Amino acid sequence: MADEHGATGAVLVVGGGISGLTAALEAAEVGNDVFLVEKSPSLGGRVAQLNKYFPKLCPPSCGLEINFRRIRDNRRIRTYTMTTVQSVTGGPGNYEVKLNVAPRYVNSNCTACGDCAAACPDSMDNEFNFGLDASKAIYLPHPMAFPRRYVVNKEKLSADGAKAITAACKYAAIDLEMKAETLTINVASIVWATGWTPYDAHKMDNLKFGQSPAIITNMMMERLASPSGPTDGKILRPGDNKAISSIGFVQCAGSRDENHLEFCSHICCMATFKQMSYVREQYPDAEIYVFYIDLRTPGKYEKFRASRMADSKAKFIKGKVADVTLEDDGGVTLIAENAVTMEKISQKVDLAVLATGMQPNAALEPMPVALKQDANGFLLSEADKGYYAAGCAKKAADVVTCAQSSTAAALKALQVSRR
């Protein structure tokens, strides 16, 4: 891929979520070479975990499927899953990047038939479903996983399990001796699309997350409502699988809070409005309570807000939930002051959803090279280095905005490649 001067025009995209996919495709489809690197075993990132996108409420499989297809058809993109960036040396236009490919223990013979998982005696928390159910120690990350190949969590695999899964595989696809590999690639510029993680709800001790299964996060709600989720899409209270008759949405759970995330994540109000429609679809009579500081539905989303607020069985309470008590029947009581009526409210609900914010991954884990970050850990683009931030690594945003910022990042990265 190097030209006669030894320089390369390739773009490295770090992160295979919706932002990384977009940046990689935009760069490749104008004829550039792209390396797409993803830490987890499959592409799609947080979007793959969603039940529906807002505001059109279509499933993410739709958008992801198109993108996966574009990637499959494009010879200019090389994807590396289970891969992390180890080091970056050189300068813009001529970076040497060392990649570390973790062992998947499953080779390309895998047809995703699932016989191995059926035979596997070892199970573990299903991380994709936020621990709401269990998966086997050899697993397909999720039904839409791309690449569509199983992966082994060797730490959770017993000796018996190893024997069982190896015996079950008809295609000799399981190789438990697989070692980590190091690759060296040359690129001109790097798009950092390292994404986000839901803010750890355990940190808000007053909201009692983890002390009752009736308190879940908004991302857990996505999995609960998803047809591929732990309950096949039925919204049931975790723990006792009770059908709910009331639900409380706790907005700004750890957001706009100096003690937690001091910024507004921009999407949680919309996510709650979206999840109200999941609830309403399954429970026409359920009482819905939304506790908020401000309802932020910028621009065109205002209409979406208005339609949800027209719901006669939904109550909107201007006041942040600042305390939660656990009830004997498995429900929880949310306590807030209604700033409009000046009364303290204790509302008992069957299920409470904490609208947690987006924390940039760059704030949570060390980056392979020193990257400029703002006070909250969001990445800043460094044009002089050929580093461009995209998607939620750059700022908390919805999918549309991520796609836009990723396209922008790709365009800027190309300008370094073609300098």
Next chain:
Amino acid sequence: MNVQPDLEFIRELKTAGGDTLKKCFQCATCSVACPLSTESKPFPRKEMIWASWGLKDQLVTDPDVFLCHQCGDCTEKCPRGAKPGETLGAIRAYAYQQFAWPKGLAKLTTSQKNLPILIGLPAVVILVMWILSALVPGTSGLHIPSVEAFAEHGYQQFFGDWSVMFKWYGKNIFFIALIMGVSALIAIISCWMGVTRMWKAMIANAEIVANYRPSLCQFVGRFLWPSLLETLQHKRFKECKTNSDRVSGHLPLVLAFIGLFLATCWSLIKNDILGLIWPSLHGPLAFFDPIKLIANVSAIAMLYGVWILWKNRRKMEAEGRASNTFYDWFLIWEIAAVGVTGLLAELLRWGGQPLLGYFVYYLHLVTVMMLFLYMPYTKFAHIVYRTVAMCFEKYRTSSFVR
């Protein structure tokens, strides 16, 4: 529309610790975090927006402002660092000024710049009285006693003695009563005027129409006494979670003040009333006299309490949970000064050091006078204003109110 913002109000709140007020975005976390906030009338969220809007008349007539014990639970949970607890403290400081009489004296106590006058005023008054004692018949106070005289009389002849002429009333007591009695009287009148102004304003603001007026007995029995009991047990204070150790400082302090009040009363009765009949009762109390024991234990409790509060305040300020304000520190300094000079004067009496003893005793008189004189306008005023607000809270929900 011509809007005239009340800059003075905002400026005063800022100097008294409300500088973070404008950060509030009305999420109402504070009203839930507050252990004293009630279901039907939660605070301090509403006070925060009233203060933002400059609704000062609304604020100074709001009993909730005074019911707040500034425990800091709201400030701890505040997502914006708006420090509602500190802001409410600042609103109280403002309210004391609004209800104060005489206004000039009250105004003097609001700024550290006036500290030389605040100390100087009692210092000069007491010095002048000491000099004046030479002009009044009898032994002059204007001297340092011999070691023997000091051992016998202690500080009881600081302003001299005329027992040869008037056996029935000590010259020293005459002067002390003149200084402290007048200071206390000014404070009592000022407090009375302040709380009656507040009470009337609260009645008007709450639009209370009373069927009957409670008699004095009813008022004391149904409103005042329960409030005092609650205060004595620190019931509300103990609800605080974040700064629970403030109780361990405040409670000894309250008990110390009560102990010292009782000891002073006894001393007054013993010297001024019983002393008329049995002149031998004049003179300092023996160390093992029960009243003296109470006084000494109280003095130590006072120093211990103020030390804990001093330390807590320091820590809170270092952690950014409280603002460094003259309003808060002046009371801590005052009480510490009263305690230190009082105990030191006693130690010097035991040590037989008349010169140093008299000097420290003089400082003690100055600090005690400051405590009396400035009580209605400084943070100390909370003892009357909060008590009255607690009475009002009970009154408002009583059968007297329709």
